[in-house]
Amino acid sequence: MNLSAVDITLFSISLITSAAIGIYYGVRGLQSTPLEYLLGGRSMKPFPLAMSMVVGTVSAVTIMGNAGEMYAYGTQLWVMDLGIAVGMLVVAKALIPIMYPLQMVSLYQYIERRFKSKSLRQGTVVLQLFCGYFFIGFLLYPPSIALKYFTGLPIMINIFIMGATCTVYSAFGGVKAVVYADVFQALVMVIGVLAIVIQGSLKMGGLDKIWDIAYHGDRIEFFNFSLSPYQRHSFWLCLTLGLFFALSTYGVNQSQTQRFFSTGSVKQAQWVLYYAAAGMVFLKAIINLAGLVMYAHFKGCDPITHPQNVMKEPSIVVINYVLEVLTKIPGMSGVFVGAIYAAVLSSVSTQLNSMTALLWEDFLKEVRIFSEYSEVKKGLIQKILVLISGVIGLAFGLAVSQMGSFFRTLLAINGALTGPLIGLFLVAVYFPWINAAGAAFGFVISIILNLWIVFGQLFTQLPSKYLVLSREECPSPPSPLNVTTIAHLDLTTTAAELVNITTTTEPALMDDEEHSDGDLYGLSYCLNSVWGTLICMVIAVIVTAVTGTNGLDDIDKKLVDAKSWALFERTTVLQGREPLVKSVLRRSSTSQRSNSCNKGDTENPSALELSSDGVGGQKVKNAEDDD
Known part of the structure; x- marks a missing residue:
């Protein structure tokens, strides 16, 4: 174990406080109704909800991954935060x-109301549940590897401690426990990351x-305005990545939309997003600064490129820095470990709360046996x-721990599913004017095509090259991994485990100089959500054109954008058009009947005579009108 008594005390206080918050709100909410349990009675204040939203998004992998990104690749990804805002x-x-x-309560109730399709709603819910449980497993496992260095506890024990802690306070206290525990954990995360920034600055x-130092090491890059979609990162690609990340995370994801559903008005719900945007920019900024601090410290003796290091992953630099620098200051390691745990607890508890809302609202609420329960019993x-x-999340965490490099595939697939949902x-x-058939086909086909693109990227793209990393100033002979404390751990096992930790973005892609223009699989991962969104929309339009558009009476105008509804009202060509196939068959039948009538008139001279004075023409016209 690399923690002192002071470190262990601070770290334990962090865990106990989070659990105590849950127990407190659990005791207060013993008689809570489903609305109070899941949404806090729609009476919660915007600021704590915003803080919960921020730390529910920023996981331990974000802390390690973004800092490692700044260290190895530079600051271009920082522009993503502008896109998120x-x-x-x-x-x-x-x-x-x-x-x-x-x-x-469930965001996907909107899908059923808009398209009048319960199956489409439940399809989106099943997808979210599946991804959510896998995401919980992913949130638990990679940080547990890093925590093995600090606590000395086995990976399985770390997974169990984190999973059990957030399960207990989430179960007892509901959304209020999750939110107020998140506020505390936000403070712990900020203090833990600031410890790196402040100590490094001093x-x-x-x-x-x-x-x-970062500038002269070519780490500072913000304004690469190249329009090529084959780069790993550019200003426009990172801006797009951030924009679609925000739309998927805060717009169409139950775990975050449940936060602004818990307020008392539209205005308060909007302020949740405003506060959260400011908090996200600030928290991500100090995490990114921590990466530059670590680069300044290791600029002449990089631990990643050590000849004996098999962990070619930038995220491990955070571990190296904490073990080498923060362990010399009593309490600082404990604060940082507490920040890692806080990041995991906040993200997992957010997922658990949203999974419960989906299971209850979309599946169990209408089951007869549950519908007859009292409100308090429903809360139980x-x-x-x-x-x-x-328990399911813990099981996934343990299962994921046996899957090795499956993490990258998991993240890529998860990213591929956000675009179609947007x-x-x-x-x-x-x-x-888009109908249920068009929406369903667009959603399903876009998922299939997006997964095809992402699997192609995973199997064909080469890892990106790091920016220049130097070992010229390392002592000779170099100490193992430049971190003496790592020598006390089983390096052979932890190295194989840590190599699979990924960043908060997609896996590293092909180097910009090695890409192949025109290759579908060579496109930047930043655009994966864009393709899913566009494919879904295009397919929906095409299928609706074939199957027939909605009429004004087919949907409630409160469910769509006001300007779009006004355009729909004025554009009669979009209203209630019959299916294209039916229209073609009807016109074909009318044409055949008309030709038949004309042929009969030619063989009947009296018909021609009638036509010359207009009577026969009127009969033909009337026949067409009847058709």
Whole structure:
């Protein structure tokens, strides 16, 4: 174990406080109704909900992954945070005014109301549940590998501690426990990351000195305005990545939309997003700065390129830095480990709360045996659902720990599924003439095609090359991994485990200089959600054109954007058009009948005579009208 008594004390306080918050709200909410348990009675304040939203998104992998990204690849990905802020503002202005007044618990109730299709709604829910449980497993496993270095506890024990802790307080306290525990964990995360930034700044002579070192090491890059879609990162690609990340995470994902559903008005729901955008930009900024601090520290003796190091993964630099630097300051390692645990607990508890909402609202609520229960008894059932979801999440965490490099595939597939979901909601909100068949076909086909693209990328793209990393200033002979404390651990096993830890973005892609223009699989991973969104929308339009558009009476105008509805009302060509096949067959039948009538008139001279004075022509016209 690499933690002192002070470190263990601080770390234990962090865990106990999170559990205590859950127990407190659990005791207060013993008689809570389903609405109070899942949404806090729609009376919660925007600021704590915003903090919960931020830390529910920023996981331990974000702390390690983003810092490693800045260290090895530079700051271009930082632009993603600008895209996230813009995307959150779009959700606040465009989606919340439509979604919140519907008074939903499950976001996907909107899909059923808009398309009048329960099967489409449940299809989206099943997809979210499947991805959510796998995501919980992923949230638990990679940090547990890193924590093995600090605590000395086996990976399985770390998974169990994290999973059991957040399951207990999530089950007992409901959304209030999750939210207020998240507020505490946000403070722990900020303090833990700031420990790296402040200590590094003091040691290196200030942030300006760190920035100068990073600049001369070619780490500072923000304004690569190249329009090529085959680069790993550019200004436009990272901006797009952030925008679609925000739309998928805060616009069409139950785990985060449940936060603004818990407020008392549309205005308050919007303020949740405004506060969260500011909090996200700040938290990600100090995480990114931590990566530059670590680069300044290791600039002359990089641990990644050590000849004996098989862990060619930038995320491990965080572990190296904490073990080499923070362990020398009493309590600092404990604070950082507490931050890692806090990041895991906040993200997992958010998922558990949202999984429960989906299971209850979309499947169990209408079952007769449950519908006859009292409100308090329904609340008890939901607590049981959280416990069950926690057990399932733990099982996935343990299963994922045996899957090795499956992590990268898991993240890539998860990313491929966000685009089609965004496309489905955009079609629902902004294309009122699109029918259920078009939406369903667009959603399913876009998932299939997007998975095809992502699997192609996974199997064909080469890893990106790091920026220049130097070992010129390493002592001779070099100490193993430049971190003496790592020598006390089983390096052979932990190395194989850590190599699979990924960043918060997609896996590293082909180097910009090695890509092949025109190759579908060579496109930047930043655009994967874009393709899924566009494919879903295009297929939905085509299928609707074939199967027939909605009429004004087919949908409730409250379910779509006001400007889109006004356009729909004015554009009669879009309203209630019959299926294309039926239209073609009808016109063909009419044409054949008309030709038959004309042929008969030619063989009958009296018909020609009648036509000359207009009577026969009137008969033909009347016949066409009847048809």
